[in-house]
Amino acid sequence: xxxxxxxxxxxxxxxxxxxxxxxxxxxxxxxxxxxxxxxxxxxxxxxxxxxxxxxxxxxxxxxxxxxxxxxxxxxxxxxxxxxxxxxxxxxxxxxxxxxxxxxxxxxxxxxxxxxxxxxxxxxxxxxxxxxxxxxxxxxxxxxxxxxxxxxxxxxxxxxxxxxxxxxxxxxxxxxxxxxxxxxxxxxxxxxxxxxxxxxxxxxxxxxxxxxxxxxxxxxxxxxxxxxxxxxxxxxxxxxxxxxxxxxxxxxxxxxxxxxxxxxxxxxxxxxxxxxxxxxxxxxxxxxxxxxxxxxxxxxxxxxxxxxxxxxxxxxxxxxxxxxxxxxxxxxxxxxxxxxxxxxxxxxxxxxxxxxxxxxxxxxxxxxxxxxxxxxxxxxxxxxxxxx
Amino acid sequence: xxxxxxxxxxxxxxxxxxxxxxxxxxxxxxxxxxxxxxxxxxxxxxxxxxxxxxxxxxxxxxxxxxxxxxxxxxxxxxxxxxxxxxxxxxxxxxxxxxxxxxxxxxxxxxxxxxxxxxxxxxxxxxxxxxxxxxxxxxxxxxxxxxxxxxxxxxxxxxxxxxxxxxxxxxxxxxxxxxxxxxxxxxxxxxxxxxxxxxxxxxxxxxxxxxxxxxxxxxxxxxxxxxxxxxxxxxxxxxxxxxxxxxxx
Ligand SMILES: Cc1cc2nc3c(=O)[nH]c(=O)nc-3n(C[C@H](O)[C@H](O)[C@H](O)COP(=O)(O)OP(=O)(O)OC[C@H]3O[C@@H](n4cnc5c(N)ncnc54)[C@H](O)[C@@H]3O)c2cc1C
Numbered sequence: 001x002x003x004x005x006x007x008x009x010x011x012x013x014x015x016x017x018x019x020x021x022x023x024x025x026x027x028x029x030x031x032x033x034x035x036x037x038x039x040x041x042x043x044x045x046x047x048x049x050x051x052x053x054x055x056x057x058x059x060x061x062x063x064x065x066x067x068x069x070x071x072x073x074x075x076x077x078x079x080x081x082x083x084x085x086x087x088x089x090x091x092x093x094x095x096x097x098x099x100x101x102x103x104x105x106x107x108x109x110x111x112x113x114x115x116x117x118x119x120x121x122x123x124x125x126x127x128x129x130x131x132x133x134x135x136x137x138x139x140x141x142x143x144x145x146x147x148x149x150x151x152x153x154x155x156x157x158x159x160x161x162x163x164x165x166x167x168x169x170x171x172x173x174x175x176x177x178x179x180x181x182x183x184x185x186x187x188x189x190x191x192x193x194x195x196x197x198x199x200x201x202x203x204x205x206x207x208x209x210x211x212x213x214x215x216x217x218x219x220x221x222x223x224x225x226x227x228x229x230x231x232x233x234x235x236x237x238x239x240x241x242x243x244x245x246x247x248x249x250x251x252x253x254x255x256x257x258x259x260x261x262x263x264x265x266x267x268x269x270x271x272x273x274x275x276x277x278x279x280x281x282x283x284x285x286x287x288x289x290x291x292x293x294x295x296x297x298x299x300x301x302x303x304x305x306x307x308x309x310x311x312x313x314x315x316x317x318x319x320x321x322x323x324x325x326x327x328x329x330x331x332x333x334x335x336x337x338x339x340x341x342x343x344x345x346x347x348x349x350x351x352x353x354x355x356x357x358x359x360x361x362x363x364x365x366x367x368x369x370x371x372x373x374x375x376x377x378x379x380x381x382x383x384x385x386x387x
Numbered sequence: 388x389x390x391x392x393x394x395x396x397x398x399x400x401x402x403x404x405x406x407x408x409x410x411x412x413x414x415x416x417x418x419x420x421x422x423x424x425x426x427x428x429x430x431x432x433x434x435x436x437x438x439x440x441x442x443x444x445x446x447x448x449x450x451x452x453x454x455x456x457x458x459x460x461x462x463x464x465x466x467x468x469x470x471x472x473x474x475x476x477x478x479x480x481x482x483x484x485x486x487x488x489x490x491x492x493x494x495x496x497x498x499x500x501x502x503x504x505x506x507x508x509x510x511x512x513x514x515x516x517x518x519x520x521x522x523x524x525x526x527x528x529x530x531x532x533x534x535x536x537x538x539x540x541x542x543x544x545x546x547x548x549x550x551x552x553x554x555x556x557x558x559x560x561x562x563x564x565x566x567x568x569x570x571x572x573x574x575x576x577x578x579x580x581x582x583x584x585x586x587x588x589x590x591x592x593x594x595x596x597x598x599x600x601x602x603x604x605x606x607x608x609x610x611x612x613x614x615x616x617x618x619x620x621x622x623x624x625x626x627x628x629x630x631x632x633x634x635x
Contacts, residue, residue, distance in 0.1 A: 007457065007460075008578070008579075008582070010457075011457070011460065011461070011464070011573075011578045012575055012578065014421075014573075015572065015573040015574075015575060015578060018572055018573070019572050022572075047574065048572055048573070048574045048575060049574055049575030049576050050575070053575075062575055062576060062579070064575075072575075
């Protein structure tokens with residue numbers, strides 16, 4: 001066992017850092033304040049390979065491991081912008097579902113566009129009445145000859161209204177998870193309409209909108225996998241999605257700590273640098289420890305997913321829960337250590353706190369993570385699998 | 388044409404350099420190392436020539452420790468076709484580097500050797516010039532624009548008095564300045580492809596090079612700390628303060 005990054009991983013990280021520092025970081029505050037969705041920058045990221053990191057190569061993806069991908073996402077958040085990078089992770093997740101499980105004809109048409117970032121994708125599971133209880137979703141898809149006709153609505157879809165593709169979970173059969181099917185719905189399909197852009201606490205560089213489907217007709221070839229497999233794919237997508245969201249928290253917390261380190265040395269009160277107070281040092285030490293634990297949890301979960309370990313889902317849920325909680329606390333403590341300056345927008349801390357808050361809520365709330373972990377690990381023999 | 392680019396592994400430009408306590412040098416333990424930024428500009432120039440069809444083959448060369456292979460991989464990811472690694476754990480000073488590059492130049496017979504005008508570690512700004520002299524070739528240093536026309540290159544140079552344009556016969560040595568271009572971002576697929584491109588490794592002895600007499604570094608010291616300044620009301624106060632300090 002070896003905990004060091006490989007030469008390749010270092011090279012990916014450096015490439016991502018370089019891009020993030022030059023193309024994202026200088027604009028992050030403006031994107032947040034003006035609610036700008038930087039599609040041009042996402043496309044540029046696509047040219048470097050960041051839009052199809054773990055999508056299959058046959059669809060123009062890079063076929064990287066989840067661990068490699070997590071290192072890229074972390075770097076984009078540390079050196080660039082959390083909200084935009086978080087959207088990129090959702091795009092990667094939805095693109096992976098569409099290209100790994102989609103029918104050849106659809107992948108032929110959409111694969112390269114999605115993996116290159118020419119087309120961006122949203123992931124559409126949540127509904128107004130089906131949040132944590134996602135498998136109770138009500139949006140329907142009715143087979144009509146060579147087509148499916150969708151009716152219903154989605155809530156809180158990241159990117160929706162500005163993305164070209166929607167990966168939609170809809171009901172084709174019985175109640176519960178087994179009646180759900182996954183579809184690729186072109187964003188401009190007749191009968192698809194979008195709600196207003198939600199006013200949010202953070203994640204302001206990407207729009208969040210509700211979607212309404214009124215007799216939205218799509219070719220049957222846009223069905224992803226078989227009927228009834230949709231919820232399974234949605235959950236498989238989220239296993240990786242949780243690593244991605246967790247690592248966005250890790251990358252951001254790393255940036256917060258680096259900023260804080262510099263500030264602690266610079267800022268003087270009571271005639272000395274605040275770094276010289278032992279209370280500050282102990283806080284800083286704890287923050288670094290939590291951050292490191294979070295990063296290792298994420299990398300472990302990614303490795304479990306790459307190796308198809310039996311309890312990979314539990315590892316992903318544990319890592320997401322821990323990393324998003326721990327790193328939220330790290331950035332919040334980083335803000336505290338900046339005093340009043342942490343609270344004003346000239347410094348990035350308040351934006352980091354606002355952006356990281358939602359990571360504890362989406363891709364399954366952290367309460368739902370506990371539910372998943374407990375349900376799985378209370379089962380016979382499961383605990384023995386996490387050794 | 389065939390283009391050779393020499394690249395050097397140096398401390399990354401973002402790193403805050405720490406001088407060793409005993410003044411014997413700078414601390415390199417665990418410090419991030421990168422391709423010399425001026426060499427990246429040379430690489431970008433070479434790859435642009437390849438994109439434009441002016442260059443058929445780009446060869447990247449480095450002289451340095453085993454780890455310098457990372458910089459060669461970057462060069463290959465940029466778009467170099469193959470690489471040569473002259474391995475050494477010794478510190479290589481400009482004249483020795485120039486002897487090695489001249490030897491490789493004779494072996495490979497490129498039309499042009501491109502390299503950064505200087506490396507940001509020792510800022511010597513000598514290697515390109517010395518290589519040209521050893522090979523008895525024309526040199527065009529501090530290039531901010533390069534145009535190739537048959538067996539000649541028109542090079543705009545950044546000099547103290549402004550811009551100077553000269554014409555050199557090829558083959559020639561050209562050293563690159565900051566404003567020549569903006570190096571591209573490395574693409575992940577290119578990083579992956581770079582792994583499969585060949586690197587020819589050899590030692591300094593393999594090339595039959597004798598190391599030039601070394602300059603001894605007697606002491607390394609950090610720049611003096613900046614003293615806090617004072618705000619002055621007007622020019623008169625400024626002048627009187629400067630007089631007090633004996634500056635005027
Ligand atoms: C900015 C933003 C972007 C989003 N992007 C997307 C997207 O791209 N695609 C998408 O499909 N969804 C997206 N979501 C939706 C997100 O995944 C849901 O908000 C989340 O899953 C929670 O659902 P809910 O909001 O309906 O809360 P609810 O499910 O109503 O939960 C309310 C509270 O009850 C708790 N709770 C619920 N059930 C249980 C239980 N059994 N035991 C204990 N506690 C429980 C929850 O943890 C939570 O604290 C996004 C949300 C936001 C805010």
